[in-house]
Amino acid sequence: MDSWLAPAVVVAIIYLLCGGRWTFVLLASVAYLLSSKRHIEEPETKDVAESRPSKTHACKCGGGGCCQSKKQPSAEEPPSEYEIDFTYSFKDTEPAVDLKRAPKIIRANKSESKPVSSPFLIFYSSLTGSSKRAAEKVCDALLAASKQARLLNLDDDVDDLDSFFLNVPTGPPPNYILVLPSYDTDSPIDYFLEFLQDTATDFRVDKFPLRKVAGFSVLGIGDSESWASHFCTQAVAADKWLSKLGARRTFPLGKLCIKRDFETKLQTWIDGLIDSIDHPILDESNSDSSDDETLVDVEDLLPKTDTKKMVADGSPTYKSLTKQGYSVIGSHSGVKICRWTKSALRGRGSCYKFAFYGIKSHLCMETTPSLSCSNKCVFCWRHGTNPVGTTWRWEVDEPEVIVEGALQAHYKKIKQMRGVPGVSADRFAEAFQVRHCALSLVGEPIFYPHINRFLNLLHEKLISSFLVCNAQHPDQLATLKKVTQLYVSIDAPTKEELKVVDRPLYRDYWERLERCLEILRTVQSHQRTVYRLTLVKGFNMSDATAYADLVAKGEPCLIEVKGATFCGSSAGNGNPLTMQNIPFYEECQNFVRKLTAELKSRGLDYDLAAEHAHSCCILIAHRKFFINGQWHTHIDYPKFFKLLESGQSFNALDYTAPTPEWAYWGSSEAGFNPEDTKFNRKQEKEKRQQNM
Ligand SMILES: Cc1cc2nc3c(=O)[nH]c(=O)nc-3n(C[C@H](O)[C@H](O)[C@H](O)COP(=O)(O)O)c2cc1C
Ligand code: SF4
Numbered sequence: 001m002d003s004w005l006a007p008a009v010v011v012a013i014i015y016l017l018c019g020g021r022w023t024f025v026l027l028a029s030v031a032y033l034l035s036s037k038r039h040i041e042e043p044e045t046k047d048v049a050e051s052r053p054s055k056t057h058a059c060k061c062g063g064g065g066c067c068q069s070k071k072q073p074s075a076e077e078p079p080s081e082y083e084i085d086f087t088y089s090f091k092d093t094e095p096a097v098d099l100k101r102a103p104k105i106i107r108a109n110k111s112e113s114k115p116v117s118s119p120f121l122i123f124y125s126s127l128t129g130s131s132k133r134a135a136e137k138v139c140d141a142l143l144a145a146s147k148q149a150r151l152l153n154l155d156d157d158v159d160d161l162d163s164f165f166l167n168v169p170t171g172p173p174p175n176y177i178l179v180l181p182s183y184d185t186d187s188p189i190d191y192f193l194e195f196l197q198d199t200a201t202d203f204r205v206d207k208f209p210l211r212k213v214a215g216f217s218v219l220g221i222g223d224s225e226s227w228a229s230h231f232c233t234q235a236v237a238a239d240k241w242l243s244k245l246g247a248r249r250t251f252p253l254g255k256l257c258i259k260r261d262f263e264t265k266l267q268t269w270i271d272g273l274i275d276s277i278d279h280p281i282l283d284e285s286n287s288d289s290s291d292d293e294t295l296v297d298v299e300d301l302l303p304k305t306d307t308k309k310m311v312a313d314g315s316p317t318y319k320s321l322t323k324q325g326y327s328v329i330g331s332h333s334g335v336k337i338c339r340w341t342k343s344a345l346r347g348r349g350s351c352y353k354f355a356f357y358g359i360k361s362h363l364c365m366e367t368t369p370s371l372s373c374s375n376k377c378v379f380c381w382r383h384g385t386n387p388v389g390t391t392w393r394w395e396v397d398e399p400e401v402i403v404e405g406a407l408q409a410h411y412k413k414i415k416q417m418r419g420v421p422g423v424s425a426d427r428f429a430e431a432f433q434v435r436h437c438a439l440s441l442v443g444e445p446i447f448y449p450h451i452n453r454f455l456n457l458l459h460e461k462l463i464s465s466f467l468v469c470n471a472q473h474p475d476q477l478a479t480l481k482k483v484t485q486l487y488v489s490i491d492a493p494t495k496e497e498l499k500v501v502d503r504p505l506y507r508d509y510w511e512r513l514e515r516c517l518e519i520l521r522t523v524q525s526h527q528r529t530v531y532r533l534t535l536v537k538g539f540n541m542s543d544a545t546a547y548a549d550l551v552a553k554g555e556p557c558l559i560e561v562k563g564a565t566f567c568g569s570s571a572g573n574g575n576p577l578t579m580q581n582i583p584f585y586e587e588c589q590n591f592v593r594k595l596t597a598e599l600k601s602r603g604l605d606y607d608l609a610a611e612h613a614h615s616c617c618i619l620i621a622h623r624k625f626f627i628n629g630q631w632h633t634h635i636d637y638p639k640f641f642k643l644l645e646s647g648q649s650f651n652a653l654d655y656t657a658p659t660p661e662w663a664y665w666g667s668s669e670a671g672f673n674p675e676d677t678k679f680n681r682k683q684e685k686e687k688r689q690q691n692m
Helices: 005-017 022-051 130-144 188-201 233-244 262-278 290-294 316-323 339-345 352-357 399-415 425-430 451-460 474-478 495-502 509-521 544-554 585-601 637-646 681-691
Strands: 081-085 105-109 120-124 149-153 175-181 215-222 254-257 327-329 333-336 364-368 436-439 464-469 485-489 529-535 558-563 606-612 617-622
Touching: 120 130, 130 149, 130 175, 130 215, 130 262, 175 233, 188 233, 215 233, 215 262, 254 262, 316 327, 327 399, 333 399, 339 364, 339 425, 352 606, 352 617, 364 399, 399 451, 451 464, 474 509, 485 509, 495 509, 509 544, 529 544, 529 585, 544 585, 558 585, 585 606, 585 617
Parallel strands: 120 149, 120 175, 175 215, 215 254, 364 436, 436 464, 464 485, 485 529, 529 558
Antiparallel strands: 081 105, 327 333, 333 364, 558 617, 606 617
């Protein structure tokens, strides 16, 4: 029947039955309509009840009851939400730490953006090579699966963590894979984790900067047999911090033990990763979602350990340093006998410091109370294994231990020179009374929290102090007590170039440098201050004008300009320099001429004072050191100690001494002491061959 005909017939019957009274007709009609509506709805309710899953349905939430109220997705219609246990990705690995709430369920929402076409950036860090090999395998597998993939060593290829872990490279959003070993001793990953943590807790930056990456996965490499309670802790922490920074986890954290079926499990993880690319599981639950209550804080995940040693016995860093002739003193200091000390013992000449300041190399000890540094300079050999950091996070040794330890280690090395041909008996005897300490070996000496007590101990022993700092620690520089000579390294004249040359860890590296120069001109103007410029061709030699600006800022007493030294091939040590970057002496001479002209042109009273051609080193001095027609760049050491002992305030001009003429800029000796024997390796070799 037509839908309108039945109600009309009903209304007509009611009208006739109630004798034509419209009120009754109206009430009866409303009652009829209501009852018929209920009748229409009832079958629908029944349909939904029939669609509920049966008790035997395989539920992804593990019986937690979530699906009781939700419609079950069909095969054609993918679910909009996944729930995965990310706590342990491999069932047979031991739990790394005693989790407070386990197993941890992370709820993940399906993202709009798919990482399918995203390029992969595979970051790794490796001290002994296994993580590097694993990362290469991941990379090869991705390339074989026709994905774009690029390997990046976090310690060498990534100069600026900001450009990947605060900002994201431009272009299609990349997918990050991190392959990380774990070390309970200090390792470069500690700095990486410190960086992630600082970024995540820095209120000045975007709370979720890594939302822009397509996704991330972490593969941890460790040793669950020897480090059961610390197994892969650093990878676990990295996984959590990346998530906290807003990155979405596309594949679960893998934790592989190098001693347990490593290759097979690595392959399984890689296969799973590749498989997940086309079926992405995107987890973004750590980014400020309301479900955060189910998550465990990363601090809770990490075992509470004591402060680490910067260089622990037996650690890869320790092995690397000792292999190169360094003696590690305590846990963060080092000493090494330099080639000039050996040369001076054999009467073959001292280093440029003898020509410029009167330091005899056989009386000099090169040491550092902090092997760690806040830069990764291109001309430094130590990349990859060196401790780095912006804050002191290690155990601290007492200065007495370092001074005594360094002297003993130095004397031990001198003793080994006893039988070397050509060693002068007099110089050999003198060498057991160190007179000068060059705090310039590697690392950053003023980073050491007790640097002032350390300097006091040296001075008490009448050992002069030549302290070189990297212009990144203005607070420590401002409170530094008197040193014999205070250096600041100026490795590039502009903000942009400094970033490339020094690869600084601090974001405000340029402001720090500027503050340091300001401190030299003001608070530390009583010191004998020196700018040290290390010239690297193609990096920092083009802009003499900008260097002059920096000289005007800090008004140093002296400017030491030195051509960079080649410290071996770039392979393996992260040093990107080749011989092409090492300037010839002539190029250094041209540079200092330009710089001096630039200084003079703006009324800054500096001039070329001395040179040591053999070391490719030139000294520019303020004209106040040109006294009575003679340069006075040398130091009267006994006077320095006398003034220090007196407690009175004094400045650089109070303990100067005349520079010998053979060290003058332009002299025929070009800085070579005429009393020493010039040793020409090539000629000596030829002579030996003729005598054979
Ligand atoms: C000094 C030292 C400390 C280590 N500490 C840990 C640790 O805390 N947790 C862990 O799972 N593995 C630890 N390991 C094992 C390394 O993570 C493992 O050897 C790994 O393969 C090193 O990776 P790499 O070769 O890429 O540097 C340590 C190894 C050494 C030599
Ligand atoms: S400041 Fe010195 S120790 Fe530090 S990275 Fe540069 S060259 Fe190496």
